[in-house]
Amino acid sequence: MTTKSTPMTQTIVVIKKELKDWSRDRRSILTVLMSSLLAPGIIFFMFNSMASRQRSVEDITVPVVGASHAPAFVNWLKQQAGVTIADGPQDPEEAVRSRREDVVVVIDEDFAKNFAASRPAQVRLISDGSSQNARPKIQRVRQMLQRYGGEIGSLRLIARGISPVVAQAVQVEDVEVSSAQQRAAMILGFIPLFVMLSAFTGAMGISTDSTAGERERGSFEALLVNPAPRITIASGKWLAGTITAWATVAITATLLFTMFRYLPLQDLGIRFRLGTPELLGTMAVVLPLAPLIVAIQMYVATFAKSFKEAQSYLSFLMMAQMIPGMMATMNPTGTKAWMYYVPWIGQQTLLTDVLGNKPIAPLVFVVVGVVNVALAVAAVRATAGLLHREKIIFGR
Amino acid sequence: MIAIESLHKRFGEVRAVDGVTFTADDGKVTGLLGPNGAGKTTTLRMLYTLMRPDEGRILVDGIDAVTDPQGARFALGVLPDQSGLYPRLTAREHIEYFGELQGITGADLRNRTDHLLKMLDMTAIADRRVAGFSHGERTKTALARAIVHNPKNVLLDEPTNGLDVMSTRAVRDIIRRLKGEGHTVLFSSHVMQEVSALCDSIVVIARGKIVGSGTPDDLRRQTGHDNLEDAFVALSGLEPEAVS
Numbered sequence: 001m002t003t004k005s006t007p008m009t010q011t012i013v014v015i016k017k018e019l020k021d022w023s024r025d026r027r028s029i030l031t032v033l034m035s036s037l038l039a040p041g042i043i044f045f046m047f048n049s050m051a052s053r054q055r056s057v058e059d060i061t062v063p064v065v066g067a068s069h070a071p072a073f074v075n076w077l078k079q080q081a082g083v084t085i086a087d088g089p090q091d092p093e094e095a096v097r098s099r100r101e102d103v104v105v106v107i108d109e110d111f112a113k114n115f116a117a118s119r120p121a122q123v124r125l126i127s128d129g130s131s132q133n134a135r136p137k138i139q140r141v142r143q144m145l146q147r148y149g150g151e152i153g154s155l156r157l158i159a160r161g162i163s164p165v166v167a168q169a170v171q172v173e174d175v176e177v178s179s180a181q182q183r184a185a186m187i188l189g190f191i192p193l194f195v196m197l198s199a200f201t202g203a204m205g206i207s208t209d210s211t212a213g214e215r216e217r218g219s220f221e222a223l224l225v226n227p228a229p230r231i232t233i234a235s236g237k238w239l240a241g242t243i244t245a246w247a248t249v250a251i252t253a254t255l256l257f258t259m260f261r262y263l264p265l266q267d268l269g270i271r272f273r274l275g276t277p278e279l280l281g282t283m284a285v286v287l288p289l290a291p292l293i294v295a296i297q298m299y300v301a302t303f304a305k306s307f308k309e310a311q312s313y314l315s316f317l318m319m320a321q322m323i324p325g326m327m328a329t330m331n332p333t334g335t336k337a338w339m340y341y342v343p344w345i346g347q348q349t350l351l352t353d354v355l356g357n358k359p360i361a362p363l364v365f366v367v368v369g370v371v372n373v374a375l376a377v378a379a380v381r382a383t384a385g386l387l388h389r390e391k392i393i394f395g396r
Numbered sequence: 397m398i399a400i401e402s403l404h405k406r407f408g409e410v411r412a413v414d415g416v417t418f419t420a421d422d423g424k425v426t427g428l429l430g431p432n433g434a435g436k437t438t439t440l441r442m443l444y445t446l447m448r449p450d451e452g453r454i455l456v457d458g459i460d461a462v463t464d465p466q467g468a469r470f471a472l473g474v475l476p477d478q479s480g481l482y483p484r485l486t487a488r489e490h491i492e493y494f495g496e497l498q499g500i501t502g503a504d505l506r507n508r509t510d511h512l513l514k515m516l517d518m519t520a521i522a523d524r525r526v527a528g529f530s531h532g533e534r535t536k537t538a539l540a541r542a543i544v545h546n547p548k549n550v551l552l553d554e555p556t557n558g559l560d561v562m563s564t565r566a567v568r569d570i571i572r573r574l575k576g577e578g579h580t581v582l583f584s585s586h587v588m589q590e591v592s593a594l595c596d597s598i599v600v601i602a603r604g605k606i607v608g609s610g611t612p613d614d615l616r617r618q619t620g621h622d623n624l625e626d627a628f629v630a631l632s633g634l635e636p637e638a639v640s
Contacts (some may be wrong), residue, residue, distance in 0.1 A: 009499070217482070217483075222478075225542075226494060226497040390446070393446055
């Protein structure tokens with residue numbers, strides 16, 4: 001019989017077989033679909049709920065009790081952008097307590113009399129401080145009331161020939177740190193993590209099935225009797241896993257970037273762009289990482305006797321990988337030069353730069369890529385070494 | 397042709413294979429007979445290069461399987477003890493996968509695959525995924541992929557274990573056919589009938605040692621038992637100390 005098998009052709013044979021096997025595995029296909037839909041889904045949901053909360057502050061309906069006591073004041077309120085005035089409920093305090101209303105304005109019946117006499121005219125603001133959702137609205141109404149008071153006060157001073165500035169001893173400028181924009185920016189910070197995790201989940205199918213799966217089924221023995229060197233078999237499995245990881249990354253990133261066109265970013269006052277250059281940059285960062293992820297997964301999974309055992313090893317690995325990413329997101333201070341060259345942390349840092357439109361030297365991309373691929377090759381060699389161990393081949 | 401010389405393998409304190417020597421000739425069926433745990437599988441694993449002997453020499457068609465396992469594998473077709481299949485692949489894909497790993501391609505591969513499927517009477521199930529196969533169908537698939545490259549030497553570890561009558565027959569037919577084509581066939585079994593029905597030469601192994609070998613007639617003569625089963629029991633020392 002003709003034997004013209006070379007390590008190259010044997011590797012391709014293994015790649016083809018593993019991909020065929022994988023594509024028929026409904027479980028791994030589902031995992032890929034779910035994981036690539038999950039990230040865009042979560043971000044989309046969070047942004048929309050934040051934007052709708054923001055909108056709820058912009059367009060408010062204020063119930064007013066005793067509007068007839070102060071028609072001029074109520075008219076001023078009506079002229080404020082996004083404000084609608086409604087008739088107040090019979091029992092305002094009960095209405096707020098039972099959460100039927102977030103806030104009710106009650107105008108005192110002596111309002112006009114006191115106002116005309118330049119005495120403080122009374123307006124009661126009824127609210128429930130324990131209601132989280134009502135807080136922005138309450139704040140907005142209070143600010144409006146204070147502004148009205150301020151405007152009238154200034155006019156009275158001017159009428160008496162005094163500059164209103166004199167009455168303003170201290171000027172307070174609000175700088176809100178935990179604003180919606182800040183929170184939105186934090187969610188955007190998770191994008192690199194999501195894209196990198198998609199490489200992880202995309203590779204898991206082949207990484208576990210072609211190692212622990214072979215052990216569980218007892219098919220390693222027959223496979224390794226073939227005259228194909230262990231490194232050839234390990235390489236084929238590794239490259240097949242890499243291809244599925246790449247496919248998952250491409251799908252996830254494309255979905256994320258498509259979804260971004262439909263995010264209500266304007267409503268949140270965010271100027272953040274995700275276009276084709278950012279998409280390409282993301283690919284350039286994550287694609288060289290995938291081979292390393294696959295190689296490490298395979299090495300770890302080869303120690304497992306069963307598919308399930310391998311999956312639990314890999315979920316630990318996944319959590320371990322998330323730690324530096326989380327830390328970088330929570331504590332986004334110093335980016336140190338060494339960070340770029342550490343796998344995973346480096347990609348995280350690079351992606352943050354890419355998405356933040358920071359210029360990056362092409363050499364950094366190249367070096368990071370080369371470091372990853374070199375480490376991946378080392379891990380594949382180590383896996384091939386494991387395939388020589390009798391405990392791995394025969395141990396079920 | 398396979399020649400084994402004083403093969404040793406030890407797992408911790410246990411001497412699993414303790415100085416096994418025998419040869420299996422071309423055009424002959426050699427049976428490795430022994431009770432469970434005698435060292436049959438370990439011997440075969442060393443022979444098909446996945447286990448390294450502590451001592452001893454293995455020659456497969458003159459190639460030293462210990463120093464050149466890669467070379468020996470080209471000359472070997474193996475149905476191992478664990479012959480797991482890939483549930484999502486079809487029978488034909490299994491045969492083709494191993495054929496391609498052996499370097500067979502194109503029309504060669506197609507012809508050879510069709511030939512094996514026909515020979516094992518598997519044409520009807522060739523394109524079904526093996527997930528739903530019976531034990532017999534699985535064994536036949538594993539056997540077909542093991543000999544896709546038409547190897548000179550065929551090793552079968554308990555090939556008929558757990559098979560029904562029809563599948564056992566199919567496997568026996570294959571063994572006879574391989575013998576007729578001049579292959580070296582070495583198979584292990586703990587079933588006397590199996591061995592006596594097929595073998596030209598029998599090697600009896602017990603507790604890691606060869607306790608008898610030769611043709612069925614030789615064995616009967618050696619032990620003084622007319623019945624081959626009695627001969628086997630006597631040789632493997634399974635008999636309780638008889639009060640004669």
